[in-house]
Amino acid sequence: MTSSRLLNGGQIERAKSVGFTFDGRAYSGHPGDTLASALLANGITLFGRSFKYHRPRGLLAAGSDEPNALVTIISGDVREPNVRATELEIFDGLAVQSQNRFPSLEHDLMAVNQLAGSLLSAGFYYKTFMGPAIGPLKSTRFWMFCERFIRRAAGLGKAGIAADPDRYERMNAFCDVLVVGSGPAGLIAAEAAAATGARVIIAEERPVAGGSLLASGEIIDGRNPAVWAREKAEALANLPNVRFLTRTSVWGYYDGNVLTAVQRVSDHKPNRTKGQPRQRHWVIRAGKTILATGAFERPIVFPGNDCPGVMLADAVRRFAVEYGVAAGKNVAFFTNNDSAYDAARTLSLAGIAVTTIVDVRPDVSGACRDIANILGAELLLGSAVTGTHAGKSLSAITVQHFNMTTGRISGAPREIKTDCLGVSGGWSPVIHLASQAGGKPEWDEDLQAFLAPEPNQNWVVTGSAAGYMDTISVLSDAATKGSARSRLVLPSVEAPMLDSSPAPVFEIEPAGKSQKAFVDFQHDVTASDIRLAYREGFHSVEHLKRYTTLGMATDQGKTSNVPGLAIMADIRGISIPDAGTTRFRAPFTPVSMGAIAGERYGDLRPHRLTPMHDWHISNGAKTYEAGLWHRPMIYGSHGETIEQAYTREARAVREGVGIVDVSTLGKIDIQGPDAAEFLDRVYTNMFSTLPVGKARYGLMLREDGIVFDDGTTWRLGETQFLMTTTTANAGPVMQHLEYYLDCVWPELRVHLTSVTDVWAGAAISGPKSRSVLETCVTGTKVDNTALPFMGIVHGRIADIPVMICRLSFSGELAYEVYSGAGHGTRIWEALIAAGKQFDIVPYGLEALGTLRIEKGHVTGAEIDGRTTAHDLHLGWMLSKKKTYIGSAMINRPGLKDEHRLSLVGLISLDNQSINGGSHIVSDKTPREPADSFGHVTAACYSPALGKYIALALVKHGTSMIGKRAFATDLLRDKHGAVEIVSHHMFDKDGSRMHG
Structure with a gap:
């Protein structure tokens, strides 16, 4: 193996060696080396394979603009793909693999793609795989056959499935001045800003300061430029008002002068200090930002320009x-x-x-x-x-x-x-962050490059990022001047004057057949692809980008965008600024998901638990999340399936008595002289006529006439109401009410308070539910006279005050018992004890859902943001005596169209379960695509009917009752015959509920 290491020079520690492996082979380098420099020093010139043609690729650049040398870091079972070799600092034990090749980097079988160049031209996936069904592919289209192969071949690195063992941190920082980049311009700007006493943060993506000076052969005032930069950086870092962040890439610029950055804290360390994060994500709020981000050199497009x-x-x-x-x-x-x-x-x-x-x-x-x-x-x-x-x-x-x-x-x-x-091929100022901040980049004819737009936030751009490319001067706003571009001369440099303006030549177009000339190296976009895009009508730069994938790779076109735009402009016979440029978007460089998430990994959602949660767990409840709440799904016995458990629980409610935790229902206290008037405007039906001590079922619409939520509201006094909402909509309903009070009807004297967490609730349902209450309630009677349907009484259970409302979601005789949240478990246990002689059974959401499906009651599955009151057979609730939210829109033709989906019931005809989400079709034989005329919203096994049933939304609704159809779920390979019936599948007249 030939060594390419020079005898002298470099910012590396030659006295120390670092061992690492590349594709399983051992190599050595020095501290300070990147993987790219260490492999290059070991004579390695082949670093990867291109995306489409699998062409051999070597290094093109030396920093974050590198498109070719992407590798995967291997650490046990953990894989991190698409890491730039030019930015990966080596350390002892580092193990990396090359990507996008099989079986090896040197001998890649997929290189055969180079023989199919004309077939893999721009937009090949749109044109090649979108033909009609052919030959044996009678049940699908050609794309569906090819898709799995295309997706398997897509991408560069392969992500691992093992959990990331590393720790990440998030930081928030505030400063007067943020300097992005610590080249000469950034260092001088930071020095001037710090001298004013301003709080300064300097962010530098490399391990050391210096920027282009690190790669300069000049002597500044008789000193090595790297030494000059290091001394300047050390002096700044020692100031109390300066924070110097190296290995930190600023990747996003947002409104309000908020910038985001990732600091690679220990990526370069073989053994991280205990508790030390791997990366730290910064959100920096700056008073002023100085962008000293430098410039990227551009390639020239010519035949064979991708050769290692x-x-x-x-x-x-x-x-x-x-x-x-x-x-x-x-x-x-x-x-x-x-x-x-x-x-x-x-x-x-x-x-x-x-x-x-x-x-x-x-x-x-x-x-x-x-x-x-x-x-x-x-x-x-x-x-x-x-x-x-x-x-x-x-x-x-x-x-x-x-x-x-x-x-x-x-x-x-x-x-x-x-x-x-x-x-x-010239230089492109790094204006990505400035462009993200807003504004249109400006073309500079002398530099043949785009410059930063006019600032629309408090920022300036300086140095070569502002277009000053010569070696003897830099820019500095010093954080105090108003101009976005000002010049400050460095100490004398012994070097000849060189012109920074390039000739307007971006491509060498050969005559006749020749090698491919690449514009985007990572995505294999050639100059001929751009010409093809033009011929096929994709002239806009945004269309060009998406049709050819120019600039869509992990390097985001840092080296390819300007040459690509120049070629398109030349083809169209217009100037480059007239052709325009695509908008720069965050992130500037790829950012790991771990860094963005920081400490927020795993299940970090707030878990809301009902007051009786511990009782549920200790009594065998299996829970799942309903919104943010953890609610019992079933109370399973040993060996029971979920279906067996909820069937047993639902049957117990229908035949005897059951108890369910309803503490999660949204509860809003509404008080004030105009409370009744307010509810009349919010609900579709009347509430001002509701007597004190009674409850009423209510329906809310959005302004467009679509159903928003339903629930019951109880009148506790002349000016006080307690509104209940669905569990999931508790927050949105509260926001809805507050908006109308604050913005639409501020004259109404009404006060709202969310009391969801104040009350614990238990619903007891079934023919024996009244007997249970009569056993344990004191201070009030609960017979049909004292507590009629939708009536409210106050009493005590276990000497604790309770409020009881007779209403039913199950379709059975039922009561909701509310107490202070702190007494919830005691009331629950008292009800369980009172119901023991009646064989009371606690039941969960699966049984609750079964009971409501049998009765045809609607929930969020049917109130899905698209249904109207008529769709759900709730038109009887639309008052004609008043106006209310949505009343102006309910009679729009589109909302009364006979072809709209409306609620029906389904009964399985082949004793098969019905999957939620299944499409309703008329075809006996499953096929794809089929003409769907509806879908299943909820399904279960009904113990009351002894059949599998479902609720569904279908076209023509009730006119379809009595007809047969098929519920098909191709994803889960289910296709079964069903009969369309009324959504009221059990106790249609409600005699059980009113008994």
Whole structure:
């Protein structure tokens, strides 16, 4: 294995070694190395395979703009895919794998995709797999056959299924000035801001400060630039009003000058200190933000530009100066601007031979010519690279004459031996955060790049991020000046003047058949794909992005967007700013879900428990969540299935007596002189006529006439009511009422108080429920005269005050008993004790649901935000004597259309269970797709009917009663015959409830 490590240079600790593995093979590097630099130092040039064609790919960049070198970190059973090798700091024991290849990186069978280039062009998945049913594929479309194969091949890295063992933290920070980036511009800006006494946070994505100075060969005031940056950073970090965050990527910019960042606290450590998080997520609220985010170098699009060994010129420079690694022994450069000459000079100072500089411009400055002469490099002006030659990596390039005016190549091709080609197509200021903050980027014709928009929040952009690309000056607003761009000169730099403006050349278009020219390296988007998109009508940059997937990879187009836009603009014959750019969106770089979640993992929802919860658990209840509440599902006996348990419980209610916890129902205390008037406006039916001591079932609509909620409201006094709501809608109903009181009817004298948690509730149901109450209630009678249907009485149980209302959700004789929440368990136990002689049975939500399905009562499954009162056969509740919320809209034609879905019952004809969500179809034989004319909202086994039943919403509703259909659930392979019946499937006249 050939070592590419230089004898001197780099910000690495050469005295120490670090061992790691790549694809199971052991390698070594030094502290300070990234995985990319360490592998490159070990002679590795093949890092991955491209997404679509599985082409061999090497390093292109050296930082967060790297599109090719993505790896998976392996730690036991834990896998973290799609980590950039250029940002992954090595440590002892690090184990990584290459991605998107089989069986190995060197021998990938999927590379056969390269032979199907024309079939895998832009939009291939839209055009190739969307044909009609053919051949044996009679029951589906071609896509459905191909989909599983496409999805299996999609993606790059493979995520693991093991739980993440690491810990993450979340932090909130406030500062006067946030400086993003600690290059020379950021450091000087932070220094000026700190001098004013401002609280300053500096966020730097690299392990050390310095930015481009780390990869500079210049001497500043006789000092190494890295030393200059380190001293400046150390001085700032020691100030009491400065917080310096390294290894911290700011990834999002939001309204109110709120920015988000991820700090890699211990990703680079082999053994994390106990209790130390792996990553820390920051939410930073800044008074002012200074964006010193630098610039990304762009590639040039030319045939064969994805060959391993073809890299960005600045990446070649960074690997040499920052890590002491030679990307090649004989380096050539291909450029349209002066920055490549600076990179070539830096490489020469590091002892790396630069043999050739190919420049598309017909003439260059004397400074550039001087650099080429000093290096002894052949300078080929008015020329372009038109091809590459490679075995495992680059071995030679093809160069031809290039006319920059016409964009044409001509002349005989010339082959030049080289093992590394540094390419520079100009620079793109990193304006992602500025763009996220709002505004449209501005095109700079001199730089051939987009600059940040005008600030619409309190931020400025500085340094090369603001478009100042020369090596002797930076920008600093110093956090005190009003201009978004101001210049501050560094100490003297001994270097020739170089021009930062590139020639407007983004692509070298070959004549005739040639190698592929790639624009987006990770997603294999070629220049010909962009031309195809244009021919097929996808001219808008947003359409281009989605049709070709240009800029949609994990690098989000950091190197590909501007060349891609330039090619489309050229095809359309318009300028690049006229073609426009897509909107930059967060995150700037990929962020792990663990970092965003922080400590919020596992089941972190607030768990609301009823006062009787402990009793339920100790008496065999199996619970599940209903909204935020934990409620008993069943009280299962040993060996019982869920169906057996709820069937037993529901039968006990129908034949004797059962008790259920209803503490979770929403409860709102409504008081005031206008309380009755308020309820008349809220409900569809009248409540001002309700006598004191009585309850009434009520229905609420939204303003559009759709049912919102139902429940009972009890009149406790002339000006006091207790409203109950469904469990899930307790909060929304409260918000609904408050909105109307505060915003629509502020003149009403009404006060609302949520008392859901104040009351504990138990409902006892069944033919023997009155007998149970008569055994234990004192202070009041509960006979039919004293407590008629919907009546309310006050009494005592176990000497505790209770309020009892006779109402029923089960369809049986039933009562709801309310007490103070603190007495809930005692009242519950007293009712259980009183009912023991009547064989009382506690029942859960499954039995409760069974009872209500048998009776055809509606819940949230039917009140789904689309149904009207007429759909649910509740039209009788719509008052014609008053107006109320939604009354103006209930007679819209669309809400009275005869084709609307309405509530019916279903009875299984083949003694099979019916799945909730099943579609109602007329076809005896299951097929896909079928014409559905309804769906099941709730289903169960009915012990009262001895059959499987369901409620459903179907077209034409009651006119379908007596007809047969089929309930089909293709996902769970269920298809059964059913009869459509009335939704009232048990005790239709209500005699049991009123008895």
